[in-house]
Amino acid sequence: MTDDELLDLARAVREKAYCPYSNFRVGAALLDENGQVHVGCNVENAAYPQGNCAETSAIAAMIAAGGQRIVTIAVAGGGEARTRACTPCGGCRQRIYEFADENTRVIVKDDDDEWHTYTINDLLPSSFHL
Numbered sequence: 001m002t003d004d005e006l007l008d009l010a011r012a013v014r015e016k017a018y019c020p021y022s023n024f025r026v027g028a029a030l031l032d033e034n035g036q037v038h039v040g041c042n043v044e045n046a047a048y049p050q051g052n053c054a055e056t057s058a059i060a061a062m063i064a065a066g067g068q069r070i071v072t073i074a075v076a077g078g079g080e081a082r083t084r085a086c087t088p089c090g091g092c093r094q095r096i097y098e099f100a101d102e103n104t105r106v107i108v109k110d111d112d113d114e115w116h117t118y119t120i121n122d123l124l125p126s127s128f129h130l
């Protein structure tokens, strides 16, 4: 599974986003430690705080399938028309952290199709853990 393939899966599931309130579609695709891929999109709700982010949905799918560690997670965000760089929100950084290690890669592409690769420590330094 290449980074481009993972991003393509994130872009594909992004089309399934349920986001009538923000019209901001997000898709996420992650590769777990078993070599399995899990995808998720954002799912909004009329009671706004009840919405789920794409990364949250993909992590839930990973756990349901028996995965425990994120090797790579690709996030594709943006409006209706095209993919725009979308780094995970603060809450999702904490959720990714739960299932990440120092080698976990978070990848996005920006408007110019340039890759950006982050570690979870880049995104969430001095993070909370029990």
Ligand code: THU
Pocket: 019, 022, 024, 025, 026, 041, 042, 043, 044, 051, 052, 053, 054, 055, 086, 087, 088, 089, 092
């Ligand atoms: N969203 C995600 O799915 N992932 C993020 O990391 C950032 C935000 C969603 C939540 C909401 O449905 C929409 O994007 C606008 O905030």
